[in-house]
Amino acid sequence: MRRLTALVALAILTVAGCGGRASDTPTGTVTVLAAASLTESFTQIGKDFEKANPGVRVRFSFGGSSTLAQQITSGAPADVFAAASPATMKQVTEAGLAAGPADTFARNQLVIAVPKGNPKRIVGLADLTRPGTKVALCAATVPCGATAATALGAAGVTVTPVTLERDVRAALAKVRLGEVDAALVYRTDARAAAAQVDGVEFPESTKAVNDYPIVALRTGPNPAGAKLFVAYAKSEAAAAVLTHDGFQRP
């Protein structure tokens, strides 16, 4: 249902953005499908981009990287894809839908998200195995779950979560609601929820760094605008926004 709504929205946006197709200077609307963890950063970057390129508008659709990849391979009319993992990007590039090779524009690491003030005094991954500690992880099929599995493997820790959430924001929501004591989420997600959540850094996170690739899509309705946005996302100005939000440079 959510996917259908997104597709319908995209179709409408695409029709609205068709004005820029004929001319050489990019105009019209660029439709960007981006990983949920990029929500805050890309919203800001989109505003900056529109200011730097008058006449071009950016429309975002944020969601789980795998869902977005599927929307693209099913023919969603999108111009740019920014994924939270190379694996999800590969689904799009291997389908021959990318205009060029994907480039890594940001990296992200995991932290342990705990309720503000860290009431259970969690300082490392080993604390997640304590009896009575409720942990939410992402399902192994989504990027944050795969990254968490790598980090836990590196630490030699086996955690029994109470739930395997569908995406990183859903895992974080369980911490924000106070239903779990900890969740493994990206540093950027913990930072975005700083009012209710503390992010506990742990050393093993460096062994499970997530690369964020971006690519212009061959099949999109606004190829010129797509190229322009991808270039902007890799610029100094965008990097400043991304680092401010907790991402690392590639």
Place this chain on the structure above:
Amino acid sequence: MRGASSAPTGRIPVALALPAAAGLTFLVLPLVGLLTRTPWSDLPARLAAPGVLDALRLSLGTATAATVVSVILGVPLAWLLARSSFPGRRVVRALVTLPLVLPPVVGGVALLLVFGRRGLLGGWLENAFGVTVPFSTTAVVLAEAFVAMPFLVISVEGALRAADARYEEAAATLGATPWTAFRRITLPLVLPGLAAGTVLCWARALGEFGATITFAGNFPGRTQTMPLAVYLALESDPAAAIVLSLLLLVVSVAILAGLRERWMSVP
């Protein structure tokens, strides 16, 4: 289509037949899409994959439990709405149908705000009884009952309104207590409506997704029902998701058809 059954009317008016055919096509076409993309060759291997049977068993079990809860609580509620008059009955009916219009995800959040650790009742339940509801199979049943019970209440209430109340009055004049009249007269009268409502309720509970994943989370064998398994399989392996959807469809259609034979053998 013509002459396929011994319909009492002779000709089907075109004004009805055309939209009816279009409606049927619209409902069945997605199913055809599912069937055309089903990986038939490795179907047995995929059905035997670990977790598939667990999810199916959990789905059937929780949907049935949610239906039982809905019948026990919903039938009296329907009776109250149909047979008694009290101030604010319209408001009560609107409240009963609320879960129908509420997005299930919102229902899930609302349930967390009641039964969660920081919820209205959840904190007390944990302190007094050591019971935590979220992330348990109980939470799945509660989420499903919350979303599905209105279907039952509405069906039964409709049946009660259609049933002739004079039989109950006659029973009362013959000395039957209201409870006996309800049990011996009312219930048999509305049985077809109750059966239809129960089936609708069960089917809705079986397909429940939003409230379940929000309130009960997702953990294989404990809270991962078929719809949740389908959603998560879609993230990584669309073919597996199609197989799971197909399995859920086949099993539920088989059960519903079986029940129809047994229960609704009304001529």
